[in-house]
Amino acid sequence: MIKTFTQNDLLRYIYQETTKEENTELETAVIFDDDLSNDLSELKQTVLALDGVEKSPSKFCIEKILDYSKTYQAHAVN
Amino acid sequence: MRKYSVSDSELISLYKNGNEEAFADLVNRHRNKIFTTVYMIVKDQYLAEDLLQETYIKVVNTIKTGRYNEEGKFLPWVTRIAHNLAIDHFRKAKRYPTIVMEDGSNVFNSLDFSEDSIESQKIKEDTHALLRDLIKELPDTQKEVLMMRHYMEMSFQEIAEATGVSINTALGRMRYALINLKKKMTKLNIAYDKNLYPK
Numbered sequence: 001m002i003k004t005f006t007q008n009d010l011l012r013y014i015y016q017e018t019t020k021e022e023n024t025e026l027e028t029a030v031i032f033d034d035d036l037s038n039d040l041s042e043l044k045q046t047v048l049a050l051d052g053v054e055k056s057p058s059k060f061c062i063e064k065i066l067d068y069s070k071t072y073q074a075h076a077v078n
Numbered sequence: 079m080r081k082y083s084v085s086d087s088e089l090i091s092l093y094k095n096g097n098e099e100a101f102a103d104l105v106n107r108h109r110n111k112i113f114t115t116v117y118m119i120v121k122d123q124y125l126a127e128d129l130l131q132e133t134y135i136k137v138v139n140t141i142k143t144g145r146y147n148e149e150g151k152f153l154p155w156v157t158r159i160a161h162n163l164a165i166d167h168f169r170k171a172k173r174y175p176t177i178v179m180e181d182g183s184n185v186f187n188s189l190d191f192s193e194d195s196i197e198s199q200k201i202k203e204d205t206h207a208l209l210r211d212l213i214k215e216l217p218d219t220q221k222e223v224l225m226m227r228h229y230m231e232m233s234f235q236e237i238a239e240a241t242g243v244s245i246n247t248a249l250g251r252m253r254y255a256l257i258n259l260k261k262k263m264t265k266l267n268i269a270y271d272k273n274l275y276p277k
Contacts, residue, residue: 008249011256017233046256049263050228053209054110055117061127062109065134069101072142 005029010040014047086152093141105134108153111229112160118210118225119164129167133160157230212262220255223248 003025012018013026030037068075084103092100112133117126136159140146213221222241226232234252238245 007253008246011249011253012234015227015234042260043253043256046260046263047228049209049259050213050224052206053213054114054229055123055126056110057113057127057130058123061130062105065105065131065138066098066102068131068135069138069142070098072138 003029005036007039007043010036010043013040014043090141090146090152094144094146101138104152108156111153111231112157115157115225115229116160116164118229119161120167125167126164129160129163132163151231153231154236161230208266209259209263212259212266215262216255216258220251220258223251224255227252 005026009018009022009026013023018026030040086104086107089100089104089107093104109130113126113130116129116133117123120126120129133156137156213224216224219241223237226237226240227234232240234245234248238248241248243251
C-alpha cells in the first residue's frame with residue numbers, strides 16, 4: 001500500500017529531514033501520484049530559486065579572514 | 079541541502095590540530111549563506127564584509143582557544159554570531175533592525191563575474207534582486223522561518239523551538255512562504271531557469 005504524504009512531508013524531504021524509509025516511500029509514491037510529483041517539483045524549483053538570491057563576499061574579504069587565522073598567534077601575543 | 083564528504087565537525091577537528099586548509103574549506107563552504115544573512119540585514123556589501131570578518135575573528139578566537147562547543151552545529155552557530163553583530167551594528171546606530179532585502183542595486187557578484195558576459199550577469203543580478211524584494215514582501219513569520227531554514231540551515235525542529243511554535247506550524251509557515259513566493263514569481267513572469275539558478 002502506498003503511503004499518503006502531505007506538503008509538509010515534501011518540505012521535510014527537500015530539506016533532507018526525512019528518514020531513509022520515508023525517502024523510499026515518498027520516492028515510490030511520486031512515481032504513481034502525478035499531483036504529488038508536480039507539488040514536489042514546484043517546491044523544489046522555488047527552493048532552488050532561493051539559492052540564486054545568495055550573495056557572495058569578495059575574494060579579498062575571504063583572504064583577510066584566512067590570513068587572520070594563519071597569523072592568529074601574532075594577534076594573540078599582541 | 080548539500081552533502082559533503084567531509085563534515086563540518088571533521089573540518090573543525092582538523093583545524094583544531096592546526097590544519098589551515100580545513101579552515102579555508104569551512105569558510106568557503108558556508109561563505110554565501112552567512113554573508114547573505116548579514117547582507118539581508120545591512121543591505122550594504124562593504125559593511126556586510128566587515129561584519130563577516132568580525133564574525134570570523136570571533137570564530138577563530140573561540141576555536142583556537144579551545145572554547146568551541148561541539149554540541150551545536152557549526153553553521154547555525156556562526157550565523158547567529160553574524161546575525162547578532164549585524165543587529166548590534168543597528169543598535170549602535172540607534173536604528174531599528176528588521177530583516178530586509180536589498181533595494182535592487184546592482185552590486186555584481188565579484189567571484190562569479192568572470193564566468194559570464196556582462197549582459198547575462200546583469201540579467202542574473204537583476205532577477206536575484208527582484209527575488210530578494212519578493213522575499214522582503216513576505217509576512218514576517220514566513221520570512222523568519224525561510225531565513226532560518228534556508229540560509230541559517232536550522233532544522234524545522236530547531237526553528238520551532240527558537241520561535242516557540244510547533245514543528246507543524248514552522249513547516250506550515252515555510253510552505254506558505256514558498257507558495258507565496260512562487261505566486262509572486264509567476265505573476266511577475268520570473269520563470270525557473272537553470273542558468274539563473276545553477277546550484
